[in-house]
Amino acid sequence: MDDLTEMLKGTLEGCVLEIIGSEEIYGYAITRRLNELGFVDVIEGTVYTILLRLEKNGLVQVTKRPSEVGPPRKFYALNDAGRAELATFWAKWEYISSRINKLREGGE
Amino acid sequence: MDDLTEMLKGTLEGCVLEIIGSEEIYGYAITRRLNELGFVDVIEGTVYTILLRLEKNGLVQVTKRPSEVGPPRKFYALNDAGRAELATFWAKWEYISSRINKLREGGE
DNA sequence: CCCCACTACTCTGTGATACCGTATAGTGGT
DNA sequence: ACCACTATACGGTATCACAGAGTAGTGGGG
Numbered sequence: 001m002d003d004l005t006e007m008l009k010g011t012l013e014g015c016v017l018e019i020i021g022s023e024e025i026y027g028y029a030i031t032r033r034l035n036e037l038g039f040v041d042v043i044e045g046t047v048y049t050i051l052l053r054l055e056k057n058g059l060v061q062v063t064k065r066p067s068e069v070g071p072p073r074k075f076y077a078l079n080d081a082g083r084a085e086l087a088t089f090w091a092k093w094e095y096i097s098s099r100i101n102k103l104r105e106g107g108e
Numbered sequence: 109m110d111d112l113t114e115m116l117k118g119t120l121e122g123c124v125l126e127i128i129g130s131e132e133i134y135g136y137a138i139t140r141r142l143n144e145l146g147f148v149d150v151i152e153g154t155v156y157t158i159l160l161r162l163e164k165n166g167l168v169q170v171t172k173r174p175s176e177v178g179p180p181r182k183f184y185a186l187n188d189a190g191r192a193e194l195a196t197f198w199a200k201w202e203y204i205s206s207r208i209n210k211l212r213e214g215g216e
Numbered sequence: 217c218c219c220c221a222c223t224a225c226t227c228t229g230t231g232a233t234a235c236c237g238t239a240t241a242g243t244g245g246t
Numbered sequence: 247a248c249c250a251c252t253a254t255a256c257g258g259t260a261t262c263a264c265a266g267a268g269t270a271g272t273g274g275g276g
């Protein structure tokens with residue numbers, strides 16, 4: 001599948017929120033998880049900008065822990081604001097995807 | 109539904125392509141059509157930037173016709189490249205939406 | 217007759233976002 | 247000593263939806 005970056009705008013952040021919501025996890029592993037899930041071209045740099053944004057917006061709790069195989073990891077978990085944002089994301093997704101699918105089937 | 113603009117990036121152009129593909133239509137009417145379809149906050153300026161882009165990328169055929177109620181209208185129709193782009197758009201949409209829905213239901 | 221509403225198109229600028237390239241740092245294998 | 251893998255960080259770029267304002271054209275009410 002060729003370039004999906006434009007279509008991912010606005011949705012990738014929600015995907016990261018969902019992943020963080022299901023388990024406490026660190027940036028590098030989030031990238032691998034996204035790649036496994038089919039978002040094959042998403043790279044570390046992209047995920048880190050999203051994580052920085054989530055932290056800046058107060059949606060996550062961050063915990064630094066040492067690793068046995070490399071530099072220390074920053075583990076992310078959702079706080080209440082993050083869970084609320086995730087719920088909003090899914091509501092928007094539901095809204096938009098239903099409208100687009102309706103348009104696809106001939107509108108109205 | 110609050111601000112959807114970020115999530116519409118990359119998809120709104122596809123929606124416009126789909127509308128143009130189903131009938132020869134002009135910019136102002138495309139905006140009204142989108143509003144009817146639930147994309148309520150989409151305004152003229154947004155649609156015109158998309159139309160200019162489509163024209164610049166050679167995806168549409170443009171025909172200017174006089175109107176009885178205002179300035180002349182620019183009617184848009186898909187050419188072969190436009191139809192190919194529309195097919196690509198739906199393939200991408202299918203790919204991404206299926207992955208996101210899978211993620212929502214617990215991944216893997 | 218003039219103002220206003222509605223239709224219709226155009227242009228410039230802005231903010232948000234994903235991505236690229238690169239750098240830095242830590243561990244382990246050869 | 248070198249390389250691969252893990253892990254985080256940062257500056258710059260392209261693209262996109264949108265805001266805001268302006269320009270035209272037609273018709274109706276005061």
